[in-house]
Amino acid sequence: MGTLAIKRHHPDFRSTFDYDDDNTHIPKSSHPNSNSNSNSNSNSNSRVSRLHLYPTQMAPVSREIQAPCIIVRGFTGKRFNNSSNRLINNNNNSSSVKFVNFEKDDDIVELGYVDNNNNNDNSMQIDGFRFRDSGVEEIEVEMVESEKEEVNNKLGEVQEIRAKYRELDVKAEENRRVQVSASLESLSVGQRAEAGVPYYKRLLCDSVEKTDARLKRLSFDISFFEGKRALFEQLIPAKKDEDVLIEPFRPLDDDDLTMVANAFSNSSRRKVLVTHEESNITISGEVLRCLRPGAWLNDEVINLYLELLKEREKKEPKKFLKCHFFNTFFYKKLIGGGRTGYDYKSVRRWTTQRKLGYGLLECDKMFIPVHKEIHWCLAVINKKEKKFQYLDSLGGIDKQVMRVLAKYIVDEAKDKNGEDIDVSAWQQEFVTDLPNQENGFDCGVFMIKYADFYSRGLSLCFSQEHMPYFRLRTAKEILKLRAD
Incomplete structure (x- = not known):
């Protein structure tokens, strides 16, 4: 047609x-x-x-x-x-x-x-x-026969491709079902066996268990590293003192050595070298000669040096702890009067706000030189750490000093602030891990250097071999009326 x-x-x-x-x-x-x-x-x-x-x-x-x-x-x-x-x-x-x-x-x-x-x-x-x-x-x-054949061939190719896609879709669906069933079986292992529990609840329980295990592991790691850090912190102070403590061991220059040598000479024995106006302490050549090697320190040198430590803290409050330094006569006066060996009234006016310029109980530490006939020791009222400390370069112990100081701080708080404080829980520490003297004449130098390092917030990282240097350094600081 x-x-x-x-x-x-x-x-x-x-x-x-x-x-x-x-x-x-x-x-x-x-x-x-x-x-x-x-x-x-x-x-x-x-x-x-x-x-x-x-x-x-x-x-x-x-x-x-x-x-x-x-x-x-x-x-x-x-x-x-x-x-x-x-x-x-x-x-x-x-x-x-x-x-x-x-x-x-x-x-x-x-x-x-x-x-x-x-x-x-x-x-x-x-x-x-x-x-x-x-x-x-x-x-x-x-239609030309060649065109018909080409069209039929293309249709055949398309049908073959569609058939392959259907096969791949069927296989993918089967694989997905197998994976889902396998995952559900794996989730059921070790989970709740109650009948009727949905899979999402079992999955939640499994995730919680895994999270708990992880948290336990993290907790163990934290405790382990905290303990490790605590061990390292115990070693840090000594290492820090060796690496960072430059100022307490700074060498003296030639001018300082010359100045100290002239002060120790015989020509300066009758001369007044320095006078500290605030404490009214005068240092002559004869008094300063106690800092020469082999000599015992006297009251004037100790008291003036402690005054210089207090002035150092006032000039640089951020660098040093807030401390108070009693002179060498305080403890003698505190235990000298009365029948009981304790007389607070005799030293009551020594620590008034008007005289000191600050409240005694505001200080972190209070240093009290203790003299026992021919030997110097140091007592510390450590208010910051709530303990009483006793430092003796010969390793001695004196419990009476602890009792006297405990009673004194209670009376001082009652008198100055009207407070009743309880120091019964404060620790009484007789410091044993401290530098000890190896002769019979350096106890005074050890005592003032205990106060120097504690007021810096440092450990006592010196020894007997540093005593000759500390004697020269103390003489230089007194001659310049400035503690470094």
Whole structure:
């Protein structure tokens, strides 16, 4: 079977449709009733009367072309079925022919239908226009065998690819189900065995157990490293003293050594070298000679040095602890009066706010020199750490000093602040891990250096071999009236 197509360039096409000069878009009708010999008025009237012959314009129907497809020009009575890519004839037992109009090779512009019910004449109507048989030719539309084979091959490849995709989808689904079931079985191991417990609860329990185990491990690591750090902290002070403590062991320059040598000379024995106005202490060459090697320290040198330590703390409060230094007469006065060996009233005015410029109980540490006939020791009221300390360079112990100082601090708090403090829980420490003297004359130097290092907040990192240097350094500081 063939199909009908319009041959617009056919020789009879132009003769069949004659266009007016003025209205080229309106063809002259070839209807048998039309009179070609009528006058102009009748022609114009016939033109108007023929307007009803134009059919109602139909909206174009867009149609998406599916590849692969065959492009057909003109109108045809056959159409394409995209699913099988075969031509289907619409002319069988049908009174209309589907019309497809193409302006370009691949673009469908409009669709129409041709009514073939009128079989009386050899004409065909398309969208209201009627054409004679002379303007229509029958064209056989056939697909080339090579094109058919190529299309079939492509369809076969597509079907094979789809089949492979289906197989892969089935395998992926099976693998997913296997993995889910395996994971659920693994989650059930070691979890609650109660019937009816949802999997998410079992999973939660398992995560909690794992978290607890992790926390236990972290807790163990923390405790381990804390203990390790504590061990290192015990070693840090000694190492710090060796590496950082430069100031307490700073060497004397040549000028300082010359100044000290002149003060120790015989020509300076009767001279007044320095006078400390605040404490009213005068140091002559004879008094200063107690700092020469092998001599015992006297009260004037000890008291002036302790005054210099207090002034050092006032000048640099952030560098040193807040301390108070009693002179060598305080403890003798405290235990000298009364029948019981304790007399607070005799020293009550020594620590007034007006005299000191600060409250005694505001201090972190209070240093009390203790003289035992021919030996010097140091007692400390350590308010910061709440303990009483006793330092003897010969390793001696004196419990009476502890009792006297405990009673004194209670009376001092009651008298100055009106407070009742309890020192029964304070520790009484007889310091044993301290530098000891190895002769019979350096006890005074050990005592003042105990106070010096404790007021710095440092450990006692010196020994007997440093005593000659400390004697020269103390003499230099007294001559300059400044403790470094």
